[in-house]
């Protein structure tokens with residue numbers, strides 16, 4: 001859904017007589033919209049666009065899921081596939097190999113490593129199976145080269161350092177499988193650091209000793225350190241130890257939405273001073289503090305009640321549950337944050353640290369999704385909103401990819417590893 005609509009025939013009919021009567025203001029207000037749309041269309045096509053965080057492999061792992069099919073996000077929960085990436089004119093995507101935090105004994109770490117490795121294989125296979133549309137990317141320069149070739153560049157990010165266990169050699173292993181960033185933690189503390197959302201609170205007081213080694217190894221390899229999800233203390237520890245800039249691949253501004261997953265102004269300022277970039281998350285509850293809605297809560301409670309404990313559900317029942325949950329989401333779509341709310345975060349970061357330290361990491365297929373940009377096909381609405389607010393093409397190019405790719409390049413250059421062809 002576009003926030004700006006092209007001039008309708010009715011509007012034209014009204015204007016022409018008005019023009020004859022020299023009703024200048026009406027003409028101006030109607031003329032403004034198509035101009036903005038044309039500008040936004042042109043800019044959106046011109047600039048390279050990359051989303052730095054999509055949990056699409058979670059969908060790809062589902063039986064019967066085909067990246068070549070166009071899915072209805074409200075019925076299937078899927079927010080990214082090839083037809084919709086093409087509709088959104090996306091040029092590059094960090095597909096995320098994600099694993100939630102689990103038990104931390106050595107057998108569980110081995111199992112996590114195996115599971116994570118499977119996700120990498122899944123991504124490689126999907127790119128190979130769709131070689132006419134997608135190409136695997138490892139270096140910043142690949143984005144433009146692949147876009148020039150008419151394809152979409154697929155980079156890999158690894159979400160959660162949990163599968164490293166306490167084995168530092170695993171950093172190199174996942175780098176060689178194509179990971180260009182590691183999100184150090186997810187929802188719970190791990191061997192590397194504290195999470196911003198562990199229900200039991202911090203345990204290391206920031207980075208652990210092993211975590212410090214991980215940061216050094218990532219610096220050595222020229223790998224991006226993703227500070228999304230980690231605790232505030234861990235963030236400051238990483239910033240102090242890392243010899244390269246750091247990135248937040250999917251984090252918003254806490255000043256606008258008070259959630260521990262978001263970055264405070266002080267964190268954003270220090271990250272920018274260090275040359276890094278914040279990729280704004282489009283997960284509604286991180287963009288705008290949810291307004292309590294008793295009807296929605298009652299519907300959700302009834303759904304949970306009728307299905308019973310999640311861990312006892314069969315795969316089939318889990319799919320049914322998911323489908324019912326999507327219906328509730330759609331019913332209360334109006335409660336979601338909007339593109340305008342999202343761009344408020346971009347504005348805030350720009351006002352705080354300038355145009356060079358902000359980008360887009362929507363967290364699609366991982367909880368992200370705005371009322372008027374619910375899947376990857378609708379990303380032009382972000383460009384339209386930026387144009388409406390007066391951002392130039394140069395600024396929009398920085399937001400959509402320039403800033404992130406610059407930081408990616410700098411981090412990679414500062415490492416000592418040459419990229420091996422896979």
Ligand SMILES: [Zn+2]
Pocket residue numbers: 159228229250363366
């Ligand atoms: Zn995440």
